[in-house]
Amino acid sequence: MTELPRLGCAATEEVVAEFRDRATPIAELLAGKGFLDQWQAMAELGVLRMAQGTVTRSLAVIEGIGLAGIDPGVVYALASQLFGMQFPLRATLSEAAWAEFAHVQNGQTLVCHALTERKGGSDPLSMDTRARREGDGYVLDGAKTFITAAPVADLVLTFARTAEGRSPFALSAFLFPADTPGVIRGSEFDKTALSTVPMGELVFDGVRLPADSLVGEEGSGLAVMASTTAWERAVILGYALGPMRRLLRRITEWAGRREQFGRVMGNSHQVAARISDMAMAVHRSRTLLYAMAARLDAGTPARQLAAEAALTKISVSEDYVRLTEHATALSGVRAFIADSELPADLHSPMAALTYAGPNDLLRVGVARQFGLPVEN
Secondary structure, three states: OOOOOOOOOHHHHHHHHHHHHHHHHHHHHHOOOOHHHHHHHHHHOOOOOHHHOOHHHHHHHHHHHHHOOOOHHHHHHHHHHHHHHHHHHHHHOOHHHHHHHHHHHHOOOOEEEEOOOOOOOOOHHHOOOEEEEEOOEEEEEEEEEEEEOOOOOOEEEEEEEOOOOOOOOOEEEEEEEOOOOOEEEOOOOOOOOOOOOOEEEEEEEEEEEEHHHEEOOOOOHHHHHHHHHHHHHHHHHHHHHHHHHHHHHHHHHHHHHOEEOOEEHHHOHHHHHHHHHHHHHHHHHHHHHHHHHHHHHOOOOHHHHHHHHHHHHHHHHHHHHHHHHHHHHHHHHHHHOOOOOOOOOOHHHHHOOOOOOOHHHHHHHHHHHOOOOOOO
16 A cells, blocks of 8 residues: 655654554554553653654654554553643743653653543633642642543642632642542543543542642643643644554555455445545644644744644544544444454544544634634
8 A cells, every 4th residue: 555645754754663663563462451561561662752852753653653553542641641741841840840750751650630620621710629728838629530540640730729710820730649648549430432541530638738749830720731731732633643544554455455346345436535535634634733743843832822733633633533434434334343354443533522622612712713702
């Protein structure tokens, strides 16, 4: 099969190919292993090592391991750790604080991003979790839910109310060990999408935090959150590039040898059109994601890219769904037979429409950027 057009940067394509080749034999060995075993194997491969290069390089690494067949849930979790926490925190923490945090790159320490509450997720100013001043530190009370990696995380990045009302300075961000007294892990959710990576709840019952657990200044939580979410929306969908390319290749090869009505299936114009639409979805998604990575590498603050990040997340997630729909239509009943050569994972692409913010709400934000007086 002829590969997709190159992105114009030979070094980037070489990194994708390098990590695809390095991860391919590991993917087979990791099949059926637990999340932490797979996480550590990828960390030992250097996936979380920001020090090795740029956002573009990290995105190429994520694409490469996905192309190798590493479990999509694990790839998603790695992308979330890199782009939703490591890169934005590197830009937020002081040098001394980052020096203490940088060990997350070896995979021995896993961070979870605890924002969503049962009462509200997309409206952070409605959160109930509170951190009140006491002595030289804070006391944290509340609960967070639907938190990726919460059942196994070593560190918690969370957000809490330190003032009343809907002021943009009412929230603060905190980073602290998950085994701090008063932190209670709830039951793990039984997920239907990206099921390998665990998700759960965290309850904070009188958790005493030292002052240095504060990320940034008191009242800067919304700004920290805006940075982490902009980073996520800009490049987290890189986790989908490998699975998208693998699905395109698998369907194309199958259609090229499948015979029906006395001819090869690939001779059909309708089949060719679906394959072309799949290729276009992958090409468009790669182009958008690497363009965002280049902007971040050029030093553009993530918050200034909020609208473009939202558009990128919307476009790539919806292309992921469309590509899967085309593949399902072409493979027919084989898509719904678990041990067939073409089983379809329909839940995971659909979940991409929700992760890092539901697309419908992101569209509202984009429209607002264009000056429309639209409300949520």
